[in-house]
Amino acid sequence: MLVQTEAQIYLANQRGNSYSDGFRSFHTLNFGNYLAEGRASFGRLLAFNDEALAAGKRTVITSSKPVEIILLPITGGLELIDRYGESIFVSSGEAFRFLAFPESSFTVFNPYPKETINYLQIQLIPDLSSDAIDNHFDETPHVQFSLEGKNNLVPVFSGIGQKVSGFMGKYGGREEEEFKPSNPYAGIFTYIIQGAFEVQNRLLEKGDALSLTNVETLEFEALSEDGIILVMEVGHTL
Numbered sequence: 001m002l003v004q005t006e007a008q009i010y011l012a013n014q015r016g017n018s019y020s021d022g023f024r025s026f027h028t029l030n031f032g033n034y035l036a037e038g039r040a041s042f043g044r045l046l047a048f049n050d051e052a053l054a055a056g057k058r059t060v061i062t063s064s065k066p067v068e069i070i071l072l073p074i075t076g077g078l079e080l081i082d083r084y085g086e087s088i089f090v091s092s093g094e095a096f097r098f099l100a101f102p103e104s105s106f107t108v109f110n111p112y113p114k115e116t117i118n119y120l121q122i123q124l125i126p127d128l129s130s131d132a133i134d135n136h137f138d139e140t141p142h143v144q145f146s147l148e149g150k151n152n153l154v155p156v157f158s159g160i161g162q163k164v165s166g167f168m169g170k171y172g173g174r175e176e177e178e179f180k181p182s183n184p185y186a187g188i189f190t191y192i193i194q195g196a197f198e199v200q201n202r203l204l205e206k207g208d209a210l211s212l213t214n215v216e217t218l219e220f221e222a223l224s225e226d227g228i229i230l231v232m233e234v235g236h237t238l
Contacts, residue, residue, distance in 0.1 A: 006213045006215045008038065011159075012041070012205065013207075015028055018033070020059065022055075023054070024051065025049045027049055028206065029045070036148060043164075044180060045164065048120070048209065049109075049123075052118045053109075053116065054110075055116060057109075059104060060107050060108075063102060063106050065123065065181055066100070069097065069124075070122040072098070073117065074118045075117055076091070076115055076116075076117035078108050078109070078117055079111050080106075081107040083104060083106075090200055093146060095166070097141045111205070122165050128160075131158065143155075144233055145168070149168040151172060153168065155167055156168045156230075164232060164233065164235060166230060167231045168230050169228070170194075171222035172225055172226070173197055175222045176219070177220055178218065180216065180217050184216065186234055187232075187233075190212075191229070193230075196222075197222055198221045
């Protein structure tokens with residue numbers, strides 16, 4: 001029996017947003033005070049925020065429940081500081097993942113004197129089973145990758161228990177690609193970081209996203225030179 005593919009487009013100009021001193025966040029999915037129809041979590045993907053932080057400014061990350069957070073700098077780098085004052089620097093070409101609990105607090109700081117930084121904050125429902133947690137502490141949370149080799153997807157992060165994986169690629173104009181999820185029951189979430197793409201016969205531009213379920217192969221084509229796309233394989237919560 002054929003299973004119908006389900007798709008949903010999240011347009012950039014329909015995202016939620018929040019602002020504070022020197023900080024802005026665009027919310028593709030429901031987050032904080034932003035609650036909109038059709039913007040609920042997608043499988044284990046709880047939140048997907050495109051954030052910018054002005055030079056010398058900082059913002060605090062807190063959570064009312066356990067979440068796994070991926071920070072993925074797009075422009076510049078950020079300093080992540082925990083409540084004990086321990087810090088780590090994460091630059092573009094790197095990703096960092098960590099667990100946040102209700103009692104924890106993390107600060108994102110822009111250390112540059114003049115430049116605004118741009119990064120993605122991705123929140124996931126964590127797999128808190130004992131096996132997944134044991135493997136989590138055996139894996140490095142700080143990953144480096146390169147987009148210098150164009151026209152292919154490279155792995156940039158994976159969640160606890162490998163329930164969510166992220167891949168990024170930079171493509172020349174009219175270059176095509178296929179992506180097959182390792183788990184045939186997983187959903188696919190794509191986000192356009194730069195340029196324009198045709199994804200599964202749908203036009204997506206910078207800041208647009210697309211979620212798909214019941215899809216065996218994702219097909220996309222870059223419509224602009226040096227377009228950058230993020231593709232996530234997203235497991236279900238059960």
